[in-house]
Amino acid sequence: MVDEKDALSKNWKFDGKNVALYAIKGRRSQMEDRYVIKTNIMNTGISLFAIFDGHGGEFAAEYATTHLMKNLTNKIIEVKKLLDEKTDATEELKIFNSNTPDNLTPKMKTKIIKIEEHTPTKMKPISSADDSVISLNKHKQDPLNLKKDITTLKNVDDEIINPSSYLQKDGNINFSKILIDEVLAADKLLIEAAKLTYDIAGSTALIVLVEGTTLFVANVGDSRGVMCDKKGNAIPLSFDHKPQQMREKKRIAEAGGFISFNGVWRVAGVLATSRALGDYPLKEKQFVIANPDVLTFDLSHHDPQFIILASDGLWDTFTNEEAIECIKKHIDDSFYGAQYLTIQSFNRGSLDNITVLVIKFPPIWSKESQVVDHGGSKY
Template sequence: MEDELEDRVLHQTYLSFMKIVTRLTSSAPHDTPVSYLWKMVRLYFLRSEVAVITLGIILFIMYLQTIEQWSRTLLSRLSQAMSPISSVQRMKFMEGSEADKQSWELKGSLSAAYAIKGRRMHMEDRFIINENINNTGISLFAIFDGHGGEFAANYAKDHLIQNLYNKIVEIDAFKEGKIISTPTKDNAEDKPQEPESNTSVERKISFKKSVSTADDTSKKEVTDPELLAQLSKARPIITREVRPTKPIKNVPVPLSSYLDKGKINFGKLLTDEVLAADRLLVEAAKRSMNVAGTTALLAIMEGNHLIVANVGDSRGVMCDSRGNAIPVSFDHKPQQVREQKRIEAAGGYIAFNGVWRVAGILATSRAMGDYPLKDKKFVIADPDILTFNLNDHKPMFLVLASDGLWDTFSNEEAVKFIKERLDEPDYGAKSLTLQAYYRGSVDNITVLVINFLDNKVASSATQ
């Protein structure tokens, strides 16, 4: 009897439990968790007012991130303006803190340049704006991108540009019949040339040029430790030791040799001056065992002609009347077939070390300076010369820049960027430089823009 009673109790308990479960199941909603979540989102989060507020918050955050750098610059300038020190004291303070500068800028009548140190420890870029030299109608622009220290870039900026300036003045005067055809002075003294006493040529000893972070780096040598380490690894093929070389006697070149049918042969002039400056630079570098080097990108304009000389991987790009990007120089990279064959013929090699490098050291196959690589002719300073008739392209502008820009911008992107900002006071040079930094360029960045619109070049040439 007891067993039967227990069975009945269990049976009744089971029936009661099942009735309760059945009631709960029948009263529960049939929505799945996913559908229930979507219903909540639709009811609360996709309401028009909620969507508008959320979008506004996102745009506001993006705006704050974009203007962060600009606001810092503005606050810095405001604090300087409100400082109680006088303008003279402020100028002396800025001159005294040259090594701490982060940016450099220069504005001409038809061109502008902007440069930043960026994420590098030292600023090794240099630039030149030299418009309408001595009222000759000839303008000279240059970009020097140093590596391994500032010595080579400073040397090229000071001595190569000064010699070019002097030669252009002399040749133009000779062409106009103002001076007698005489051989040019020997540049071995490494001094700017002075006019002949019997000439009527007026020399301007001051001319537009860029600000330099250090004018005499022979006293304060800044040499890249990484470059020195790479040189040590390359021994005995390449050493920092100074090898004796035969002195090269300077052969005076008559001014008439730079004239071709009454016009200046700027290609020959640029080639001769770059190679002469490189030879003197190498000699000066050996005296202090300074392994620094520099690229050189030079542009000369006379009337409707543009002549570009390039040594290294700085680059020039022209925007024609249709907005097309036209290269006016070509990078010298070790992996190029022409450059690789030349390096191997000299007994050298290229190796991949992050990028392709000459002997695993230098990422450009041509440069001024770099005497350890120059001794064996693994690296040369011979410039490529390209000449353009501006009437054929009717260009809007020309961009010259160090590879800090081209690491983050293609030719087409840079042209499009500047085209939309030509109305800015510096023709977009500053905006493009900063944008390259925002895109992650880790190098020094220098951008020089020459504006061809409104016939500014032609009017400058006739002044």
């Protein structure tokens, strides 16, 4: 029997500028949810938010929190720097081209040489998920005392990706491609690390990237995002990956797998979501994949009041519309209503960990950095 006081007292919370989070262990024996909040990363004007809902242990969700998000952040900074340098170089060339060679000073001629030498192909290429597998496993006990040296692992991401490949002709960054590449690359490394310790844990991934008035949402699994637009409507930001969906059911069958129903639909009678990070026994046969769906939203069109990101512990007890209505009524409460919504979900009988993140608009945090995450088991 669950001790309700213990279930509610074991919590994580963050109350920042226009972003807040509240999470509880709930009726589960351990907390397997993880989250990341990073606003105005390195003064780039780009912000990241993520929810990872682990299953079968903490390993995959913790990996995603630390390694995936670190690599994603580094890639964004790298590409943003490249774009800024390219933009500056273009502006400099316009100025220089408006002058005749005879009018150029020695200093200006030196600048021209430097600018012409600066091309994307001369930059050192970076590969996705370049974070070390060693750091993930150095404190992990090998259950079979295997004497394998993790340093012998080859880089599973054999394709070297030049950062310039993420720059579009219109002068924008292809954030959708970055999100997809980093999620898949991180999953490959996670699978290799998990095999060494026979850790079969998996995790969902819900990652939101905000740049200016554009919102990118990458989703793997059944954590979910919902937007409250200016009219108060609930706008889905992601769609759950479930085994019974036609495209997922077809994909699983073509891979030689099956789905079965025992209260809920499951892949091979095991997993209730058809996409996830980790889960290497199911991943090897491609019954489960980590390919994210990425949706893009124009915030100037929707003019949102707020956004809710949450693990399925919430969505097991609340519809999108109910969650939006709840936060609308409690947006002025502590944690922008995230605490109230989390506890109400528990009171409705949620059996899972519950994590709720609320982002209030307009985002005054766009000019100030806030960084917080939880990748450990302590409260």
